[in-house]
Amino acid sequence: MDKPREACGVFGIVSEAGRGDIGYRLAVDTYHALYALQHRGQTSAGIAVTDGDTVRYKKGDGLVQEVFESESLKGLTGHMAIGHVRYAAQRGTSGVNAQPLVVETLGEQIALVFNGNLTNAGQLRIETENQGGIFQTTGDAEVILYAIVRKLLNTRSLETAVLEVMPMLKGAYSILILTKKKVIAARDPHGFRPLCIGKRGSETVFASESCALDAVDATFERDVQPGEVVVASPDGFMSYTSRAEKRCALCAFEFVYFARPDSVIDGQSVEISRYLAGQCLARRNPADADVVIGIPDSGLSSALGYAQESGIPYAIGFVKNRYIGRTFIQEAQWLRERSLKIKINVLAPVVKGKRVVMVDDSIVRGTTTERVVSLVRESGAAEVHLRISSPPYMHPCYFGTDIPNRDQLPASRYTVGEMTKMVGADSLAFLSLKDLPDTMPDLRIGWCDACFTGEYPVPVAMEKTKGDFL
Ligand code: SF4
Structure with a gap:
């Protein structure tokens, strides 16, 4: 992934x-x-x-x-x-x-x-x-x-x-x-x-x-x-x-992706934050569709929020294999690509012939997103409307994640229209930055959203190549 x-x-x-x-x-x-x-x-x-x-x-x-x-x-x-x-x-x-x-x-x-x-x-x-x-x-x-x-x-x-x-x-x-x-x-x-x-x-x-x-x-x-x-x-x-x-400056990405949904961090439930993000997405970015599915695991709660806010039925669209170990995950690139299909498989009867809203937590490099959209299409979906429960990921992180430099972040180089074509979706929409606070209503401290805004809470060596942290 x-x-x-x-x-x-x-x-x-x-x-x-x-x-x-x-x-x-x-x-x-x-x-x-x-x-x-x-x-x-x-x-x-x-x-x-x-x-x-x-x-x-x-x-x-x-x-x-x-x-x-x-x-x-x-x-x-x-x-x-x-x-x-x-x-x-x-x-x-x-x-x-x-x-x-x-x-x-x-x-x-x-x-x-x-x-x-x-x-x-x-x-x-x-x-x-x-x-x-x-x-x-x-x-x-x-x-x-x-x-x-x-x-x-x-x-x-x-x-x-x-x-x-x-x-x-x-x-x-x-x-x-x-x-x-x-x-x-x-x-x-x-x-x-x-x-x-x-x-x-x-x-x-x-x-x-x-x-x-x-x-x-x-x-x-x-x-x-x-x-x-x-x-x-x-x-x-x-x-x-x-x-x-x-x-x-608590990392806002803890709520988007890192943390487990059953955790509560500085007063904010991770599960509720993701659900609220899905609701915001549905209000701002509606779609004519027959079914809402989420990409496991962190897209699921937002998909449920999107479905309940929009009135479009929610369904489980993927089965995730939970028995994949570290060695398998860290094998060569060609094996990693094959591993996607082993990690998650589309439930074809759920999407076949349907206009599908597919909710994911983020697009970082975009390569996996493209492949998941393609898997859903191969399984017979009539349309795929991709909704992302966080704002566009445009800036590297310097605070303990392996987020790459800007050149590897499509959101920093392409318009949403261009990204829609890149990932092969019929439409694509992100959570807006101004809605981000509404997804963390119970958070008791301030947060970092530098990967979305480029406004770092502490001075950083800009454009340092990422991927070399521990
Ligand atoms: S830039 Fe800030 S919000 Fe983004 S992943 Fe890093 S710590 Fe989290």
């Missing part, structure tokens, strides 16, 4: 049960939570735990179920844990970049997991290397870890070091840090990437998305606020605020 892909999901859990009497239960919780976050990254997975005496970890390339089997979880005993699933584009796809990153320094073991992308990682890396630092990975996580460890030399505590490092870090980051004594959660001052807090009895849980709280029977407590640092340990819970400048 030519969708943008997210660059990671994080999870953490802290028990007040104390040392030694909890076995590997939290590792199992983390494993289940990472399963729930698998959509945010399929390149590698990892878990680190502590029993108060040592930090143990396991990580590797692959899906969560490929990296862990029950025997390996049994070795991860302890009362605090963090976990990570990672997506990587071209740069650094090897296991060396798998997280958690774990270092030993100043008599302490520190494990870190990270979701996001620093816009000044290159500069920070060069500064560190010029002072003798040697990096073992190509990722931003190690840049952050290095900066924190260096601050730790001159500060009282790890949380103070994190707070002092935050003004140096530009861009998007949601971080969890595990030591033998505590878990520290930090969210960048713009809040680009989600991070929430849950409770399960006396246990504290952190997760990129609330769907991971549900997976471990935790209840949602609140979101980590942009610029907030939270410390959880068996002894209690503390919150600090970074001095870094704030301008809230």
Whole structure:
């Protein structure tokens, strides 16, 4: 698929049960939570735990179920844990970049997991290397870890070091840090990437998305606020605020595509946001049609919204194969093209002879869209009216997704009429930018929509070639 892909999901859990009497239960919780976050990254997975005496970890390339089997979880005993699933584009796809990153320094073991992308990682890396630092990975996580460890030399505590490092870090980051004594959660001052807090009895849980709280029977407590640092340990819970400048900018694309529909982010249900986008589309861009279908998964809720607003019957137009693993996904181009038909197949009786409204969440490179339109036509559709539940995707993202440079974004180079011909649809319409806020009525913080507007919340190196983040 030519969708943008997210660059990671994080999870953490802290028990007040104390040392030694909890076995590997939290590792199992983390494993289940990472399963729930698998959509945010399929390149590698990892878990680190502590029993108060040592930090143990396991990580590797692959899906969560490929990296862990029950025997390996049994070795991860302890009362605090963090976990990570990672997506990587071209740069650094090897296991060396798998997280958690774990270092030993100043008599302490520190494990870190990270979701996001620093816009000044290159500069920070060069500064560190010029002072003798040697990096073992190509990722931003190690840049952050290095900066924190260096601050730790001159500060009282790890949380103070994190707070002092935050003004140096530009861009998007949601971080969890595990030591033998505590878990520290930090969210960048713009809040680009989600991070929430849950409770399960006396246990504290952190997760990129609330769907991971549900997976471990935790209840949602609140979101980590942009610029907030939270410390959880068996002894209690503390919150600090970074001095870094704030301008809230949660990624609007979380609601369009990245997040799971059963997650609620900063007050806004992902499912409801997508449904509302479909309703807006139907009001502004009606079509004479017989049936509305959505492209799974993130087009489905918007298709339902479009159908209910327009009065055109909704139907399931595709069957999605849910058993395709990472290796298959990352094979050669010709295999990727064949894989589309294996991943989704059209339900021909639903579309045959019909005028079809087909709803998708976005058009990024456009290549998959063209092929899906063609599949629907081959299955006998009389007309295909494509409706996109987000505004035209015109600008690269620098905050933790693999969205390419502008040259690869058809919406930045072609008119809607030209794109209609390119994808082979009878008509094409996008959610308008002015309707975007109406799709996030419950969102409690500001948002980033730079890929639609080109107005970046923080300065970026314009037209940098994308695809080299971790
Ligand atoms: S540019 Fe787009 S994808 Fe990137 S953080 Fe902003 S809204 Fe999200």
